[in-house]
Amino acid sequence: METTHLRIARLSEEDAAFDPAFADADAERLLAVAPFKDMSLPADQLRRILQNHCRVRRFRSGEIVVRSGDYGSSAFLVLSGSVRVVLQPGLPESMLGRREARQRSIWRVIAQLWSSSAEPEVRKPAALAPIVGSTISEAGEVRVFLQDVPRILSQHKTATLGEGEFFGEIAALSRMPRTASIFAESGEVELLEVRWQGLKALLADQKFQHRIDDLYRKNVLSSALRAIPLFQHLSEAQHEVLKSRVEFGTFGSYGWSGEYKKLAQKGTLNPEIEQLIAGQNTAAAGLFIVRSGFARLTRSFGAGQRTLNYLGAGQIFGLREVLHNWLRRGTETPLLLYQGTLRALGYTHTLFVPREVLEELVLPGLPPALRPAAFTAEELAEDDEDPSLDLGAQQPGIGPEMMEFLTANRIFNGTATMAIDLDRCTRCDDCVRACAATHGNNPRFLRHGPSSGRIQIAQACMHCVDPVCMIGCPTGAIHRDSRRGNVVINQATCIGCSTCSNQCPYEAIRMVEVRNAKGAFVTDESLKPILKATKCDLCLEQYGGPACERACPHDALRRIDMTSLDRFARWINP
């Protein structure tokens, strides 16, 4: 039998260009301006980066370019005109085109007794109406214009960025939220938006790398280092030296959630596929500080790696080994190697302080309270595979199986993870009913999910430290609430693109077809139903915290911050 194959052209980087309409002339024009004209990268390579990963955007006076709290994956270069950075105080949510979630009045809370519709996913017209001052472009991007700019300038501390200046690169590269809102100042501002893939490619240029590093050191590193207790005893001069010698590192995959979902479905997740940051039994070259994201601390066990803990922002690795060697300086004791392995879980941004810097600046004056105990002879004489060896990060009360489970399922990411103790849970579903009752008869989670022993992690939004769902939201509809930091979805600006739902590694976001008060589907002009993303909002508008937790009669359900396992350990070991 003759087989007919469907032939299609193989996709290339050009086919997925950031701006398909990006013209050659645009690239030529950009190559002639700073910083591109000064770059040492071959012109062809540079042109390709510009064509594939950049787009020129124009903003009118008062239009917001980036909003504080958004998770942007691109940086901007001012091509013409100027922009204003709002430093202090930040702009209120309403000005940023967001609908601020407010706690309901007690009357509105009581009115839920009779006002909830019997139909699912009913939205009142006001909830779907556009927010004053904002529009959604045809490309699905939200455009927000500030009202009364002179008043903003008089009431807020601002700074101007002019032609040739970069902004937004830290948030794009380290995947941290934007720290300030920036708006177009002059009549028409022309910006070059560079997505993170392009930014990474541009970093191959030494000069550009130095420029970004300098910006990072100037704007972020100083305050970041001062916040770490380990460095708080340093003098101003020592701080400057430390700042200049710290090295940055990014490990893992930026779009880790998609990759993780695929591997988890295949059941082929294992620590070895995660990018190595520092290996067990390699020279203890210095101290790693996790700046954002997470890292897995493992120790070899049998033919594999056993997870001892996961490290989140601010946690360190390698200090005990470096200190051990420093205390034995001048003796003939062989240098101690790293006693564990550190790997990137997802996308991890680290700071590395070389051993020499620690020995010269940090260790001599380190307060005893911050000084970890040196390894004892007994500890080092123990089996190389001993999982109980304290590397300064272990969690008491959490067994190795549980630690493996929490790490393999990336549960550490949650600040309000829904954990269910199945030995106490009577499966009464009071939690589900309470959730539905507080959300217009629509439950916002599934009492189902992965489990280890008696602990189940339900499919409910965990309000992640690293909310990958926010990456790529074209309108910024999914954002962190300014009051409590919960991840919430603005129904008015959600365009139903499903990006957040597809990104979420925990299947906690659901797309629903919304209805009006009469129960009829809300449709667009072509009669296609309007989709909205929905998920747990931690009962932000209600009194007393999450209804699910308050509804459990047996203390079988808790919303727990898993970035630090103390509360979890106390709960499972009452």
Place this chain on the structure above:
Amino acid sequence: MSAHLWIRRLSRTGVLLVAILALVWVWRHFVPSLRHLAYFTGWALLGLMIFLTLYNARKKLPFLPLGSSRLWLQLHVYLGYFSAALFLAHVSWRLPQGGFEITLALLFVIVAGSGVVGLWWSRYVPGRLTSRGGEVLYERIPLIRRALQDRAEALALESVTTGHTTTIADFYSTQLADFFRGPRNFSQHLFAGDQPLNQLRARMEDLGRFLTPEQKQRLDELGALVQQKDSLDHQYALQSSLKWWLFVHIPLTYSLLLATGLHLILVHGFSLGATTR
């Protein structure tokens, strides 16, 4: 259970015992002097019963800031025990007399008894569900059962078309078809009995001796489905029991309240001038 939990539970039980002893002391010392003590204990009991019933209302209003369900349950349990002591004081520690009194007392005993048994069951069963594994949402059980039945039927039919023999199909229709049709062995699952599953396994093992290796493999696959169905029945039986005891406890609570209302009317309507203890 940790020492901390033991201490907490013991201290609450201690407070309850002190309250019951105080009640007994009050009853013994004031019965001779207070002619209408039964009115006091009766009204107190009614108030307590209404408060205990409000727990169900609290569950229906999760959006109101009325305190956590956990706190309500603790109050419900300990005040429930105290209400039993108050009930005994109200009936003067003797058996009720007359049809209506007996009905009322029986209703109280069943409501209180179902509460105690339900509480114990709610503490005992979850651990059994977890240790057996195969966690499943109650509402999805019929769906999963149907899928298992379809797969088992398909296996039996395949054995006819590929093996040219009806041995497995006959076994399925006589021994397994009914098993897969709906929830089975409810009481055995409730009381942790494995006998029905072991019997089925033994019959399948017997049959295996007469099959070719290919047919034996098909029978093993069928055996795996039987195991899954049994786990599903286990989940169904235990999860159902966790829900169904409330269908005794709650409706009878409302019946008790209604009967108590009638009791109140009778007492106040027909006891004018009577000396009541």
